[in-house]
Amino acid sequence: MSQARADGFVVFDRVQKSYDGEILVVKDLNLSMPKGEFLTMLGPSGSGKTTCLMMLAGFETATHGEILLDGKPINNIPPHKRGIGMVFQNYALFPHMTIAENLSFPLEVRGLGKSEREAKITRALDMVQMVSFANRRPAQLSGGQQQRVALARALVFEPELVLMDEPLGALDKQLREHMQFEITNLAHTLGITTVYVTHDQTEALTMSDRVAVFNDGRIQQLAPPEDLYERPENSFVAQFIGENNKLDGVVETIKGEHCTVRLDDGTLVDAQPVNVSSVGERTRVSIRPERVESNPERLHPDAHLVDAEVLEFIYMGDTFRFRLKVAGRDDFVMKYRNAQDQRRLAAGDKIRIGWRPEDCRALDA
């Protein structure tokens, strides 16, 4: 940790937080962010991610541990002296001020002169293409426009660190996707370090350099989006990120990067050991729907195959989804790309499925 403490621009060092003195909302949080990184805190509500953000912003104090910003502990610095930009969930644009006045506010409290303020306001509004709205009031803008202004206001005083608390939660899907792109673009162009909180995993995966998956007050996995999806380190992350099939069983053989798992109904499947180390251990294997193969010819001849019955076929446009009955469970999902030569299975069809061992991860039970 001492190495990380020295390197990180934002560092959480063994941080704990409790509101009532009994339950820890944040348990032993360690996190180090390099300058310029876009890090997302992802997790279900109540997982402690917003609390972490509020501690960083200074609205909550850590019960234990230290938070460092650019090498300096900030536990005792009040929020207004931290110089951290923040975008709030409902934008929190001051309703009694015009857009220009909203942006002027952080500059005024910093004692900047009028001409300097105006130049900065124009530059910030230009960044989000909102210059022509300078004299409107927040209530006269649409949700997306308010979002842009909120972003401009958080950036106008040129902070090095910007915090965003579910900023796109109130927007519709299309606008949200557009804003995701704009925010990451802006953050990377300006080289700002960003901590982004969301419970939307798509948002986390598409926007971030790294994602910290929170659950139960701890970071479950801190990794780039690809690692998180392809190589989840535990069942929670596997379940939380993307769609996932889970099958419970016991490790039968284990050899290097390959193991076999005897499922509870007696079926034997291939997997890659991740959180298991010995034969006889209980495990939960996890496999993505798009990695399930129904054409045994494409698999290794030694691959173990599993009997499955098609329960349902769902046409989703770009993909076909099949709900299968596998090893006694009827929520097993298989997904195909919609291609011309793709087989269409019908409900009631009996098929045999399998997968490459590296696509199936044996995690904690």
Place this chain on the structure above:
Amino acid sequence: MTTDTASQDMRGGEPLKRSLGRALRRQKARALLLIAPLLIFICLGFLMPIASMLFRSVENGIVEEILPNTVSALDVWDVDSTELPPESVFRALVEDLQVAIPERTALNVARRMNFEAAGFTTMVRRAQREVPGWDLETDGPFRERMIDLHRNWGDLDTWRALKAYSSTLTGGYYLAAVDYTMVSGHIEPMPDNQSLHQMLFWRTAWMSGLICFLALLLGYPVAFLLANIKERNANLLLILVLLPFWTSLLVRTSSWKVLLQDQGVINQILVSAHIIADDNRFQMVNNKFGVIIAMTHILLPFMILPLYSVMKTIPPTYVRAAKSLGANDWTAFWRVYFPQSIPGIGAGAILVFIMAVGYYITPELVGGPSGMFISNRIAHQWYVSGNWGLVGALGTILLVAVMVLYWVYDRVVGIDNVKLG
């Protein structure tokens, strides 16, 4: 196609508009029926008294009704004349009195005139003994005989006042309400020793303003606290705020009297603690101080409640946002929180001010002469003098003043911005 449209427009031969109108009318009638009891009550208990007040403030039929001949005979006489009215007027007066005295209405008109100029009742009382015995044809001329009865009948001012206040509708009560009179036939200010109303209106206004300001000063932090603590604690605190509501106004006012009077709790404590001398007790009651203290306390909930309801709707993220943008606590409050609480201040202020302007019981009990409000004067005019016209005029001025204030307020703050709950 055309037949389709036609059949759509004609439902069973009836145009769509008419059938819609009928359906809506039925709905409206039902709605009206629901509010009818309250509507009738308001009409009888609120609108009619106000209309009656407005009417009484200008109504002056009594003089012409009881002295019809005198009033018409006075037509020929000019108020600026230095001569007494001619004999015909005196003769008409005797004629009127001979009818009015047996009907026992002569004193009514005398009382009416007494509101404007003293002496009329004495003049009529004297006349009551003699005039009925006079023969209209043989006992004249009457000028000298009347002046013999009471020398005021020979006074020009008597006749000027009578002429000035003889019309069926008069502005005289309004003049009196703002300390003017037209007893001389011309509008002129009342002598200083009789001028009271302007001063009372002004006192009522500034004291209400001060009470309103004090209530805001005391209420704002309480409302802020209420809006920013945990719901459970807020409810408890709110009960404390509302507690006075469940206590009689009279009890609250009286308890202030108990606290503030010379031998009251506060003075006794200060004396026994040797902070003030026994013969130098604070005069805290029967003056403006007592009224301000008691009324601020009594009206405080009316300031706190609208403030609280507005503050509750201000999300805490605004202040957080302000702080994250670099504002310290005070700047965040003053530039971001306070402006958003202004609708509550507006609502509370207008409510407290309007209630204070019309307050009666508290100034009556703890005000004394120097703490008296205009409403106390109105009450006095009513049950002591019975001068309904002046009561109406004072009341109407108060009503109009409040309405004008409300209008100005609407123009400045905008009544839509006011939130009461």
